[in-house]
Amino acid sequence: MTQETRRNLTRQFVEGLSVEKGEPAWMRLHREHCLSVFEQSRLPRFGPDLSQLDFTDLSFYARPVDPVQRWEDLPDEIRRTFNALRLPEAEQKALAGLGAQVDSEVVYRSLLAEVRAQGVIFASMDTAVREYPWIRDYFMKAIPPEDNKFAALHGAVWSGGTFIWVPPGVEVAVPLQAYYRMQTEAVGQFEHTLIVAEPGSSVHYIEGCSAPRFARSSLHSGMVEIFAKEGAKVRFTTVQNWSKNVYNLNNKRALAHAGATVDWVSGSLGSKVTMLYPTTVLLGPSARTENLSFTFSQDGMWLDSGARALHRAPDTTSRLISRSVVQGSGRSVFRGTVHVYPQAKGAKAHVECSTLLLTPDAKTETIPILNAETDDVELGHEATVGRVSQDQLFYLMSRGLSQAQAMSLIVNGFVSPILKEIPLEYSIELKGLLEMSFEKAIG
Amino acid sequence: MPVLSVEDLHVSVGGKPVLRGVDLALEPGRVHALMGPNGSGKSTLALSLAGSPGYAVTRGRAILDGQDLLPLPPNERARKGLFLGFQYPPEIEGVSLREFLRLACAERGQGFCEFHKSYPQAIGQLRMEAFDGRELNVGFSGGEKKRAELLQLYLLRPKVALLDEPDSGVDVDALKLIAGAIRDLAEGGAGVLIITHYPRILDHVPLSDVFVLDGGRIVEHGGPELANRIGEQGFEVVRG
Numbered sequence: 001m002t003q004e005t006r007r008n009l010t011r012q013f014v015e016g017l018s019v020e021k022g023e024p025a026w027m028r029l030h031r032e033h034c035l036s037v038f039e040q041s042r043l044p045r046f047g048p049d050l051s052q053l054d055f056t057d058l059s060f061y062a063r064p065v066d067p068v069q070r071w072e073d074l075p076d077e078i079r080r081t082f083n084a085l086r087l088p089e090a091e092q093k094a095l096a097g098l099g100a101q102v103d104s105e106v107v108y109r110s111l112l113a114e115v116r117a118q119g120v121i122f123a124s125m126d127t128a129v130r131e132y133p134w135i136r137d138y139f140m141k142a143i144p145p146e147d148n149k150f151a152a153l154h155g156a157v158w159s160g161g162t163f164i165w166v167p168p169g170v171e172v173a174v175p176l177q178a179y180y181r182m183q184t185e186a187v188g189q190f191e192h193t194l195i196v197a198e199p200g201s202s203v204h205y206i207e208g209c210s211a212p213r214f215a216r217s218s219l220h221s222g223m224v225e226i227f228a229k230e231g232a233k234v235r236f237t238t239v240q241n242w243s244k245n246v247y248n249l250n251n252k253r254a255l256a257h258a259g260a261t262v263d264w265v266s267g268s269l270g271s272k273v274t275m276l277y278p279t280t281v282l283l284g285p286s287a288r289t290e291n292l293s294f295t296f297s298q299d300g301m302w303l304d305s306g307a308r309a310l311h312r313a314p315d316t317t318s319r320l321i322s323r324s325v326v327q328g329s330g331r332s333v334f335r336g337t338v339h340v341y342p343q344a345k346g347a348k349a350h351v352e353c354s355t356l357l358l359t360p361d362a363k364t365e366t367i368p369i370l371n372a373e374t375d376d377v378e379l380g381h382e383a384t385v386g387r388v389s390q391d392q393l394f395y396l397m398s399r400g401l402s403q404a405q406a407m408s409l410i411v412n413g414f415v416s417p418i419l420k421e422i423p424l425e426y427s428i429e430l431k432g433l434l435e436m437s438f439e440k441a442i443g
Numbered sequence: 444m445p446v447l448s449v450e451d452l453h454v455s456v457g458g459k460p461v462l463r464g465v466d467l468a469l470e471p472g473r474v475h476a477l478m479g480p481n482g483s484g485k486s487t488l489a490l491s492l493a494g495s496p497g498y499a500v501t502r503g504r505a506i507l508d509g510q511d512l513l514p515l516p517p518n519e520r521a522r523k524g525l526f527l528g529f530q531y532p533p534e535i536e537g538v539s540l541r542e543f544l545r546l547a548c549a550e551r552g553q554g555f556c557e558f559h560k561s562y563p564q565a566i567g568q569l570r571m572e573a574f575d576g577r578e579l580n581v582g583f584s585g586g587e588k589k590r591a592e593l594l595q596l597y598l599l600r601p602k603v604a605l606l607d608e609p610d611s612g613v614d615v616d617a618l619k620l621i622a623g624a625i626r627d628l629a630e631g632g633a634g635v636l637i638i639t640h641y642p643r644i645l646d647h648v649p650l651s652d653v654f655v656l657d658g659g660r661i662v663e664h665g666g667p668e669l670a671n672r673i674g675e676q677g678f679e680v681v682r683g
Contacts, residue, residue: 397518398517398529399543
């Protein structure tokens with residue numbers, strides 16, 4: 001197939017995409033419906049300024065690379081990138097399965113034979129939509145297009161992404177991973193990730209993201225939907241290091257049934273603007289969720305992130321923890337929302353956000369919203385904002401560490417409650433990225 | 444020849460002169476004491492030698508190995524072999540004591556393998572097994588912080604150690620451990636300066652010199668007997 005990019009967001013484009021992908025009729029109709037919702041809806045009325053995001057200057061589909069069976073068959077530039085990201089190495093050592101997507105299409109995918117033998121499905125979303133008609137019962141059922149403009153856009157033009165199905169009682173011992181790379185200038189990437197964990201199963205999924213820097217802005221608007229059935233455990237880890245011309249506007253939502261656990265772990269270091277508020281709906285009794293988020297906003301960035309827990313059943317538990325580091329003219333906003341419905345007696349929720357400001361003009365805001373419609377709840381909230389103390393810096397420097405090392409040690413320490421939850425390969429990469437940005441900032 | 448020579452050091456804090464011409468020399472392999480009443484400038488001397496921001500050197504030099512330390516940033520002073528044991532070490536959350544020490548030792552040229560050997564040995568020697576795995580000074584009692592400073596001193600093997608009240612808040616067993624480590628350090632050739640109000644610790648170390656700081660100047664320099672006289676009669680003995 002030839003390399004190509006397509007720009008105009010029209011009904012013909014959306015239909016054509018569906019036809020070419022060989023999708024069932026329901027998906028084509030879904031895309032068309034989403035497009036009309038998109039056209040009728042407005043940009044979010046809160047958070048960062050999106051007026052510079054030009055929908056007419058974006059390619060909504062780009063396919064710079066053909067899919068391959070082996071790493072060696074990828075074009076040199078992409079292969080070098082993936083090697084530098086040490087994906088083949090991670091695949092060998094630490095993963096049960098790996099997918100890699102460039103712009104709109106998945107170009108590489110693997111799954112360990114023993115995990116396949118357990119009955120686990122780990123497929124590209126495009127393939128899954130063709131092969132498993134029952135996906136219709138899940139696809140955009142957690143996040144309907146009416147939810148927000150970017151959910152609607154995503155539904156109209158989505159391409160690529162991951163589908164995971166874990167059979168009842170199956171525990172996937174090692175993580176599955178996907179890597180998303182935006183390679184073309186002024187492109188939109190709209191991968192869809194759907195995880196269905198049947199009763200008593202467990203799975204850990206990791207996604208990493210990056211893009212080279214271009215002059216024109218790009219848009220990443222992925223969607224993640226997780227269905228954790230009775231007693232299932234799903235952990236979803238994201239590490240994003242988008243370049244500073246990327247608008248990263250995502251939708252992530254999980255439905256947790258009785259006794260299920262859903263954990264979101266995320267590290268955000270890049271992008272020009274991020275809007276990301278992973279949500280867990282605690283649908284069944286004793287369901288639990290944890291959201292651990294770490295953001296690092298540097299010059300010119302606005303990371304607007306948060307977490308939402310909606311308690312719809314008794315004895316449900318949520319813990320929303322964030323650590324934000326802000327440097328230069330960066331801005332960080334954390335929106336922690338907990339809503340306890342009347343029937344959710346015995347619910348427990350804890351929201352904790354701490355911010356470390358590295359420079360005088362760094363800006364931060366925390367917006368906690370805790371609502372309870374029953375008295376039988378335990379809600380806790382803590383927020384702190386601090387600066388790196390001169391005493392700490394001097395102390396570490398008096399032991400021989402450079403200012404950049406001292407700074408990065410203090411910042412690493414501050415984010416360590418989140419960092420230690422991130423798999424080792426990534427936490428090492430994150431530490432390295434932090435250190436690099438301090439070397440650069442201090443000179 | 445002294446390992447550290449402080450010459451005519453003037454230091455202001457917040458625009459106010461605190462040190463007004465300090466002259467002092469530390470000999471290698473010897474333990475020195477710096478005594479003086481509250482507010483005489485003892486901590487200012489230690490902090491300004493280590494390069495703490497907010498301590499403005501207005502005149503003077505501090506020569507270590509033929510080079511003036513005072514124009515250097517704190518980390519380069521440390522790399523040349525200067526160590527300050529803090530009176531009030533800050534707590535640094537999320538940073539493990541061990542990881543921090545590994546980095547600091549690497550800056551002093553100790554490789555990973557060397558650290559791998561020296562760290563458990565030091566922990567054992569100073570009976571600090573319970574500190575392993577803890578965060579740097581976080582939740583440490585006053586005495587524990589002093590022992591953690593000592594562990595750093597022990598591993599970093601400086602040429603010059605300025606110890607700001609290493610004895611405050613420690614029990615008698617810890618005091619003996621601290622004194623033992625100071626003795627070892629001096630025997631290894633380092634010049635040590637102990638800043639203290641009380642001569643208690645000085646009974647446990649082979650003291651050679653005592654300096655008395657008052658009003659921002661060294662007003663008296665003598666042998667160990669000077670510490671005893673101050674212990675018995677207070678700082679009046681050195682005042683006209």
